[in-house]
Amino acid sequence: MNNKSIWDADLYPASFPPLKENIKTDVLIIGAGISGLSCAYELLDSAESIAIVEQNAVYQGTTLRTTAKITYQHGYIYHDLNKKHGRDKARLYYEFNRGGIERIAEIVSSENIDCDFKVVKGYLFALTENERINIEKEAVAYEKIGVAYRLKPVNERLCPYDALEVKDQANFNITKYLREIVNILTARGVAIYENTRIIDVFGDAQTVAVTSGNKRILANKIIVCNHYPVYKKFNFFFTKMIPYYSYSVIAAEGDAGIEDANYINTTSPTIALRYVTHEGKRKLNISGASHEAYQFKQPLSEINRLKKFGKDKFGIPDYQYGWFAQDYATTDLFPLIGKIKDNIYVATSFNKWGMAAAAAGAMMIKNLIAKNDSVYAALFNPTRAAINCKFLGYNLKVVGTLLKTRRIPNRKVIKLKPDSAVILKKKGKRIGIYKDPEHKLYIVDITCPHMRCGLRFNNLAKTYDCKCHGSRFTYEGKLIDGPALKDLQRIPVTKLHEYLE
Ligand SMILES: Cc1cc2nc3c(=O)[nH]c(=O)nc-3n(C[C@H](O)[C@H](O)[C@H](O)COP(=O)(O)OP(=O)(O)OC[C@H]3O[C@@H](n4cnc5c(N)ncnc54)[C@H](O)[C@@H]3O)c2cc1C
Incomplete structure (x- = not known):
């Protein structure tokens, strides 16, 4: 994969x-x-x-x-927005995003952009009885803010309940x-x-x-x-922006037998579906499994969760792509x-x-x-x-995470396999050592330059990630995302012995 x-x-x-x-x-x-x-x-x-x-x-x-669904159906959201912020603000959020869909459609058409842009329906679906109740609540919210919808069954392999269908959503090749x-x-x-x-x-x-x-x-x-x-x-910004990891997989072959549309369910972590056109074929894209970055999970476990969903629901055995990325959400x-x-x-x-x-x-x-x-x-x-x-809640967790990530036990490195990393602490300094497939070592100081949290090694992306505010760095120490503004300090391999017991 x-x-x-x-x-x-x-x-x-x-x-x-x-x-x-x-x-x-x-x-x-x-x-x-x-x-x-x-x-x-x-x-x-x-x-x-x-x-x-x-x-x-x-x-x-x-x-x-991204998985590039262009939509205002952002999961089970309008019920929440109505409840927390009132009908007028929920409606504004919907109108804003609907305007965004229309604008991309307009640009694709007026600039004649060949990008697999397709207008599709959106379905909010339920996998469990509890989710079915969410669908009912979301339908009430749609009524209140004036979103046109209908309740209708989708493919039985996907879910046994009626889904909330909206028209005029889209997706494309970003x-x-x-x-x-x-x-x-x-x-x-x-x-x-x-x-x-x-x-x-x-x-x-x-x-x-x-x-x-x-x-x-x-x-x-x-x-x-x-x-x-x-x-x-x-x-x-660090108090109101929460970094989230989300994951995505693409089936190697075959049609899942569901209508070509955008799908998402109502619970967190969500499962979202769409088809992509790739190598001249239609392939299923399953995405979601989002969680806050402070929970730090190795991406492969979450990618496997998405693959299992595809296998259980549609019998898809093989997957061609599996990736993850981070995006920010606000607390409101x-x-x-x-x-x-x-x-x-x-x-x-x-x-x-x-x-x-x-x-x-x-x-x-x-x-x-x-x-x-x-x-x-x-x-x-x-x-x-x-x-x-x-x-x-989030900021309390960050403080806890900040303190926890600073505690790294002193460790003795016996053997480091190619394409893997180890994190060590010695004399108050945390370092990450990555050995590439050609056995070359890269050593960096893994204290986040933003607020001095300790970083974690991400096995899939081969990056050092900050659980607190989402700064991410390559194994060479180059900053790729987040609030930090500096690269990590590189440590010469000749100094490695100073960090080993
Ligand atoms: C797996 C996954 C699936 C998703 N699926 C969907 C979906 O189906 N539909 C949807 O609507 N959204 C989806 N999203 C969310 C969507 O992809 C993001 O919200 C969007 O791409 C964010 O775009 P951006 O321009 O804000 O950020 P970015 O694409 O990250 O762009 C920011 C740019 O700023 C640069 N930069 C950072 N710091 C500096 C600096 N100091 N100086 C100069 N440059 C800097 C970065 O290198 C980067 O290129 C998904 C996200 C993920 C992770």
Whole structure:
């Protein structure tokens, strides 16, 4: 089984240079995932000039590992939103995401993008009697906020109960879509810089972003779309953003015998289904099994859980791809989109539903810049306080995790197998040693530069992951996600003996 995302086959075919000098631009966008690229697209006609700065390569963050369902049916959510925030806010959330679906459909059609875009139905289904009751409650919530639906049976192999059907959802091939968006942007003069990390953002009338190589970008507006906002001042993002791991598998062959649609059930961890077109064939994609990063599970166990679901329900024996990624959710379930300061904006934390929401978020940012107004401005205000039970529970867990991850017993390394890692602690320093398949050793200091949590080795991705706030690093120490802004410190192999007993 290939442990990369299925979309890996369609990466952008060229690379962009890093930023080597100070520059000026009208709009600077930080991060080239679906959020940043969608913002750039929406501003093409109004901005005088646009620059995008990406710390790795275009659309290779969480966006590359999505399952790319474009939908407002985000599981069992509207009942919760109604209960916690009231009907008007729940309706706004629905309308916002519906607008995102419509916008992607419009862009695909007007730009003639060949990306396997397909309009499908969405089904919220129940696997158990308890879930059947959730379906009833969700139907009541749909009634209240005006979502058109009907209850109808889906395939009996999948579930014995009626599912909640909604029309006009969609799915696509995310990399084919974004490849074309990047082509459009560059053809219209947008400057893209890869391998360029922003480490600070500040300013008022004139805003400034500083790169790790100490280059300065002067901009009239900055839009921060780098997953975990690099803007640090007084916004306490770490208290309201929860990192989640989610998993995805693709069946090797065969049709599951269910209608071509988007499916998701009502309990957490959820199971979601769609078909993808791959190598000219229709293959089933099973995803979900989400959990908070602080629970840290080795991805293969969760991937096996999804495979077992496919085998039990549809008799699928073999799987071609199995991957995972991390996405951020907020403690009140609304994304963080809007102004954080004059001329500095944020669009992130889509609660694991960043396709429609990023497209709608980009339109919202465009409106905020042009008219300083949006019907969603108060609801998604990124500076809002989101203090609730989830906030308290999560932050207590983080404090516990932070203390726990610091306790690593001193260990003696007897033998390290190729393609595996061990974590050691000596004289107060935690180190991770990874041996690659060619037996080469890589040693890094595995104290997270963000808040000094101890990192865990992720066997599937070969990364060191932080359970507290989601920073992730390659085994070579390169930062790939999360609030940290520095790579891990590399330790020369010649110093290894200092860490062994
Ligand atoms: C397994 C899985 C399945 C999913 N399925 C769905 C689905 O079916 N439908 C759906 O709607 N959503 C889904 N999602 C969620 C969706 O994929 C995400 O919400 C979305 O891709 C997030 O996009 P983004 O642009 O915010 O983040 P990213 O794609 O991570 O982009 C952020 C970019 O910023 C860059 N960056 C970070 N820090 C810096 C810095 N300091 N300087 C410069 N650049 C920086 C990163 O390298 C990255 O490229 C899924 C997620 C997962 C993990």
